[in-house]
Amino acid sequence: MAKVLMKGNEAIAEAAITAGCRHYFGYPITPQNEIPEYMARRMPQVNGTFVQAESEIAAINMVYGAAGAGARVMTSSSSPGISLKQEGLSYIAGAEIPCVVVNMVRGGPGLGSIQPAQSDYYQATRGGGHGDYRMIVLTPASVQEAVEMTVQAFDLADKYRMTVMLLGDGMIGQIMEPVDLDAVKTLMAPAVEKPWATTGMKNHPGRNVVNSLYIQPDVLEKVNERLEAKYREVEREVAAHEEMMMEDAQIVLAAFGTTARICKSAVRMARAKGIKAGLIRPKTVWPFPYAAFEKAAEQAQSILCVEMNMGQMIDDVRIAAAGRCPVSFYGRSGGMVPTPEEIVAAIEKAVK
Amino acid sequence: MAVVFEKPKALANVPLHYCPGCTHGIAHRLVAQALDALDCADNTIGVAPVGCAVFAYDYFNCDMQEAAHGRAPAVATGIKRVCPESVVFTYQGDGDLAAIGLAEITSAAMRGENITVIFINNAIYGMTGGQMAPTTLVGQKATTAPYGRQLVGQGSPIRVSEMIATLDGATYVERVSLHDAANVNRAKRAVEKAFRRQIEKKGFSMVEILSTCPTNWGLSPVEALNYIIKEQMLPVYPLGVLKEE
Amino acid sequence: MEHRIIVAGFGGQGVLLIGNLICHAGMEEGNNVAWLPSYGPEMRGGTASCSVTVSDDEIGSPIVTQPDICIVMNQPSLDKYLDAVQPGGKLFINSSLIKPTRYRDDIETYLVPTSEVAQEVGNLRTANMVMLGAVAAITGVVKTESAVAALREAFGERRAHLIPVNEKAMALGAERTEKV
Missing domain, CATH: 3.40.50.970 (Thiamin diphosphate (ThDP)-binding fold, Pyr/PP domains)
Incomplete structure (x- = not known):
């Protein structure tokens, strides 16, 4: 079919x-x-x-x-x-x-x-x-x-x-x-x-x-x-996840579901601006793919967690990062959906 | 030597945990006798409630599921839709069925689920220690109605069978009592009929059984039967067939 | 290639269908597509809109906030989306219902007399197809034939007899559209 x-x-x-x-x-x-x-x-x-x-x-x-x-x-x-x-x-x-x-x-x-x-x-x-x-x-x-x-x-x-x-x-x-x-x-x-x-x-x-x-x-x-x-x-x-442009990523976005696809747009836009952005998208949030984020925390300068809430998955990302790199957050809530442009602005702020 | 009395096969060979004088044991026996009489225990799935009968899943010789408080009719609906040729029953007390589970029992009856509901009405919460039930009589004392149930603020008891009988989906509703041998025999016939009607695919059936709770009523078993059921409950909860179609 | 489209108007004007057909046609042409309707309180007010994305690449955000093709079927929609259109984008206005008081000179604006054309072909309910015909012909986001094929599938056998009049409406829509 x-x-x-x-x-x-x-x-x-x-x-x-x-x-x-x-x-x-x-x-x-x-x-x-x-x-x-x-x-x-x-x-x-x-x-x-x-x-x-x-x-x-x-x-x-x-x-x-x-x-x-x-x-x-x-x-x-x-x-x-x-x-x-x-x-x-x-x-x-x-x-x-x-x-x-x-x-x-x-x-x-x-x-x-x-x-x-x-x-x-x-x-x-x-x-x-x-x-x-x-x-x-x-x-x-x-x-x-x-x-x-x-x-x-x-x-x-x-x-x-x-x-x-x-x-x-x-x-x-x-x-x-x-x-x-x-x-x-x-x-x-x-x-x-x-x-x-x-x-x-x-x-x-x-x-x-x-x-x-x-x-x-x-x-x-x-x-x-x-x-x-x-x-x-x-x-x-x-536990399962997807990675995007992670080989040389210095700023790693963490997002799941709908937000992750918006982040994909944002990663491409950031790359076009010369920022080495990547994305880890958990496909299962329990069990959480901690190992992927542990590795990212070793490699990247920082992790930016993007969610349509006030910051919930960020707890799991922080558990994985265990202080090895800073973890920041950008979120919209109440039914508001972040735009790729907003996320790029958050990326730029995080890499400063 | 002729056997004149024996334990029903559908009743598991374990000691029941009920208090002395409690009529749950009799009600269990009536259910088991019905399953034996209809020879259907090996094709029956029972649903136990939350309340004194919470361990009923250990007392019947058939497959059982233990439901959350009040949800037995919803659980039974799920089972019956998967096993339409099996006999499915719920065994629920008055807190379970008439308070927290009123939506589930009403809706299962409205849908005309082809299940059998055994409803034990002893006008009190037994398992949790004698709190007021929706079926508690006006003036009757309970641990959460220490001055007796007040008409103003606590209202008068709910008559579930009368209410359920108004629904087109319920085809057989009868209220029986266990306060003497003659009534136990009537109850036995009602319970068996409720199961038989399910096998005949006649739709939702419910038997309300007036029962005792000597422990929480603070009475001896005999006083409980005579004083509360006969003198106090029967005027509020008249016996008989409320609906049979 | 990625087109990001908003279609907006009153409920009943067939705006969701316009978006749906673009999506369907785009898929048949081998592109990635996404269609996202507005839902909830704004529907109750009588207006409906949808975001449509047609792309030869993976589609990220399916929510369109800055369309390069914007189709407005009523005045409130024009008011809402006029300034949202990307510079260089194309705005299609249902001129039968809307009398624009302001134009942007950094976008292309097209006036589509949907009701007049629909009346001319003899079926008022084809007004949304008049619009779709204009959009397909002018933007090339999908081919007109693909849109007709999508409509044929949506109509099924029961309404197959309505295809010719809709096809006519689309063709005439493209013809009667005026660029501002």
């Missing part, structure tokens, strides 16, 4: 179906409404299920039930709705259920705005729910990458039995770009068996229980230690 023009939200929905997702539970919120709308139209055509839940809380708990019964399941929302889902995400982490959650981030806090933002970075990477847990967080910068990461998300979720969040923003959701959906089929990993799923005892030996309650502290501690070991494994195996 040739490339087709699709909105990010719709492309993600179709990619989920390509990945074998046949159960979607969601609740309307801008700017991700095209996902539930697309699923409502498309799921009946593929013998799938679309349920418009009574709330984001109900939607994530439907995900819990359906994924606990072994299906590939997705929900999507935007910032305020993702806040409501935190309860379910914590339970899902505790019960080790695989699922995919899309967050098309909008400006916050509170009701905020409906324009693109990246201010849910802490919530996504530090865990917005209670308890020691992690989610794999993928950050697409284009519609093509969003569909590839959607397919990857289902595979990673099944492999590690954990939530994979696709962390986009209003722009990734609304933008229309050419996308090759057939190409993503080649990325799919073989299906993973789910002998733990609650499908009825006639379908497996013994009883299966999906649960996150361990009332004895010593037992729960063991569970947490096991989870932690799994998270360490994910850190080793899943």
